[in-house]
Amino acid sequence: MSHPQSRMGTSMHMRTSTRSEQMPFNTEKFIGSAVAAIKGSVGDGRAIIAVSGGVDSSVAATLASRALGKNIRCVFVDTGLMRKDEGKLVKAMLSRAGVKLDVVDASADFFSALKGVDEPERKRKIIGERFIRVFEKEAAQFGAKFLVQGTIAPDWIESGGGSRDTIKSHHNVGGLPEKMGMKLVEPLRDLYKHEVRITARALGLPPEMSERQPFPGPGLAVRIVGEITPEKAAIVRAACAVVEEELEAAAKEGKLELPWQYFAALLPTKTVGVRGDERSYQYTIVVRAVRSLDGMTANFSHIPPEVLQKISTRITNEIREAGRVLYDITNKPPSTVELE
C-alpha cells in the first residue's frame, strides 16, 4: 500500500508490532481470576448479562456462563439502532460458542425516548437509562440481582471522574441512571480491546467474533449527528453496510490492511446536488476508518482513492437521501473515533 505524506511532511506512521501485541497479557491467569471473581460476586444468586454483539460483551457473556452455568441469562436488546441483521448474526455467532441469547425488541421505546433530543451527552444518557430499564424488567422475570457488563478500560476512562474530564459518557458507565435495582459486575474493567480479543480467541469464540470491529454501545445513535429518527437510522445503517462490504472486500483483495474500525455517519447538513438533470438536496455522509490498538489513540486510515470512489458511488446511488460523501481525515486526538 502507499505511504502518503502526513501534515507534518513525515511518512505515515506504520507500526506493526510492539511488545504489548507480542506476549505480555496472561490470558489463562486472567480467565481463571475473572471466572472466580464473577462467582465470588454473584455467589448462588442469578445474573443477567447485557450482550451487544461486540467482542467485549461476548467475552463477558462467555466468562459469566462458565462461572454461573444455568444462573445466567444473556439478553440482547434491539434498540432499532443496530447494524444490518445484527440480532440474527449475533445470536448465530454466540450459539456456536455455546451461549444462548434472548433478543428483546425495544426499538419503539428507544426512538420515542430520543425524539427531539440532539445534544450528544443527553442522547447517551437517555440510551444508558433505557438499557437499564429493559434489563431491570428482564432481570425481575429471571430473579437476577446482578447485571454483568462488558465494560472495558476506555469506557470508564472516557466517561470521566475525579480529575478526568468527561470525553463521552459511555452508556454502560456514565450513561447509567443513578438508581438501578441491580448490582454491577464488570469482569473486563482493566482490559483494552486487543486484550479482549486475545481472551476471545482463548475462550474459543469464532474469529468473526474475536476479530470483529468495535461497535459503540449506543449503536448508530452516535453515528447520527443531532436528532435521531428511524429514517436517519435506516440511512446510516445502509451506509455503514456499504463501508463494511467495500473495505472488507478491498482488504481481501490485498488493496489495504483492514482498518481497526470503519463505518459511516450521517451529518444533518443538507447540500445541493444534481441527479438525472434534477436538483437534489440531501444529507451528508461521513466515511470514517481508523488504525488503532486500544482505541485510546487513533490515526485515520489511508484508503486508496479507488476504494473511496467505489464507496462514494455506491452510497449516493443506493441511498436516495445521501447527497454527498466526505472522508474524515482527523486523528484521535484531537477528534474521537465516533462522531458523538
Add this chain to the structure above:
Amino acid sequence: MAILIVDMGSQYTHVIWRTCRDLGHDGKIVPKAVARAELDAADAVILSGGPSSVTKDNFHFLPGFIREKPDEKALLGICLGHQLITQSLGGVVVKGKNAEYGISKIEVDAPGVLLEGVPASFNAWVSHFDEVAKMPEGFASLAHSETCAHEAMEMPSRKLFSVQFHPEVWHTENGERILENFIKRI
C-alpha cells in the same frame, strides 16, 4: 519495585499502568491528592498528563515532593507532569503559540539517558497547548518538535526525567523503549 502512577486526570493514566505491566513492572494508580507519605514510600513516581494547567490547578503535595525528594528516587513527568516538574523547580510554563494534538515529529538533539537507543527523529502522539518555555536550572533539553522547544528533558543526577509527548500510547514510536530507559534508572 513499587511504581506509583499519579493520576492527574489524563486519558492515558491507565495506559501508563498497562505499559508498565507489559514491561514487567506492577504500578499503582493513585489520585493527585495522594498523601506525601505514600509518595515518599514509592521507589519511583510517574506523573500523568491531565486536562488542567499548572498555572491554575491545585497539585496538593506534588510540588513539594518534586522539590524535596531524595536524589535516588526516580521521577518521570508526562505532558502535564512534565510541566509540573518545570514549574515546581523554577522553570517557566506558558501557553504555546500553537497547540499540538495528534501526530508530531520529535527531533532528538541529545539522547541523554531517557532517549538512549531511540532514532534521531520519530513520530510521537501529543495532546497539549501549554508548553515549557524555560527549563529549570540543571536540566538538559533532549528533543524538540516543530512547535515545541522542549519535548523531553532530564537531570539524571537527581533522577528527574520528563516528556511533553505521550510515550505510553501505542501510536508513539519507541514509547516502550523510553519508559524502559526510565525504569532501568529506578
